Amino acid sequence: MLIECKKLSMSYEGVTAFSNVSFSLDQGDYLLLLGENGSGKSTLIKGLLGLKQAASGKIELNGITPRQIGYLPQQSPAQKDFPATVREVILSGCLGSGGFCPFYTREQKKTADKCIHHLHLEDIQKKSFRELSGGQQQRVLIARALCATDKLLLLDEPVTGLDAVVTAEMYDLINHLNKAHNVTIIMISHDLANSLKYANKVLHLSANASFFGDTEEYVKTEYYKNMIKGGGNIGYSC
Numbered sequence: 001m002l003i004e005c006k007k008l009s010m011s012y013e014g015v016t017a018f019s020n021v022s023f024s025l026d027q028g029d030y031l032l033l034l035g036e037n038g039s040g041k042s043t044l045i046k047g048l049l050g051l052k053q054a055a056s057g058k059i060e061l062n063g064i065t066p067r068q069i070g071y072l073p074q075q076s077p078a079q080k081d082f083p084a085t086v087r088e089v090i091l092s093g094c095l096g097s098g099g100f101c102p103f104y105t106r107e108q109k110k111t112a113d114k115c116i117h118h119l120h121l122e123d124i125q126k127k128s129f130r131e132l133s134g135g136q137q138q139r140v141l142i143a144r145a146l147c148a149t150d151k152l153l154l155l156d157e158p159v160t161g162l163d164a165v166v167t168a169e170m171y172d173l174i175n176h177l178n179k180a181h182n183v184t185i186i187m188i189s190h191d192l193a194n195s196l197k198y199a200n201k202v203l204h205l206s207a208n209a210s211f212f213g214d215t216e217e218y219v220k221t222e223y224y225k226n227m228i229k230g231g232g233n234i235g236y237s238c
Contacts, residue, residue: 001062002027002184008057010043017043018205023212030178030185032195035205041188045154070145070153086140087125090115093147115143135166155187171198192227
């Protein structure tokens with residue numbers, strides 16, 4: 001078991017985001033994290049990263065620390081205009097590992113090269129990050145997140161703003177990392193129709209109660225039916 005949360009409650013700006021949530025993930029699971037606006041999806045991510053304390057309950061990480069979790073936040077304008085080469089951006093994902101060092105180690109450079117290879121970025125690694133397309137930038141940022149870990153990636157709306165073709169490519173890439181490289185995935189998404197088919201587990205947060213279970217179980221619930229009625233777009237959350 002890689003992650004276990006027991007009767008977890010968390011708050012956002014003094015307001016309870018969710019309460020009494022329990023779930024567990026094994027290495028290689030692919031969890032889709034769903035919920036309406038304000039349900040606490042991003043708050044939970046911050047808890048897993050050690051950036052926010054639980055109000056009550058426990059978060060247990062087994063064989064991994066928060067600093068060894070790869071994280072891809074929602075993309076911001078500042079990220080899109082980052083003045084560095086692709087390789088420099090990817091290498092910066094190694095900064096959280098091993099303590100302070102003014103230079104990258106040989107091992108860190110090898111890790112970056114491996115991530116560049118996994119995401120097929122060899123041909124553009126010397127290009128400026130700010131000159132890339134939105135899809136290319138997301139691939140680079142996923143490679144950067146992979147530099148921190150080969151176990152767990154947290155992805156917050158990774159396909160937002162991408163066109164349909166690039167979105168499909170991004171989902172296939174994330175699925176490949178999960179299936180071929182056994183990377184555990186936790187992904188926040190509002191794109192229910194496309195994202196659900198890749199996940200084997202679903203955690204749906206809501207104000208009154210929450211669901212955790214297999215994808216096959218989730219599609220039989222009222223949570224899923226309500227999402228479908230809403231067009232499959234479940235919005236953003238704090």
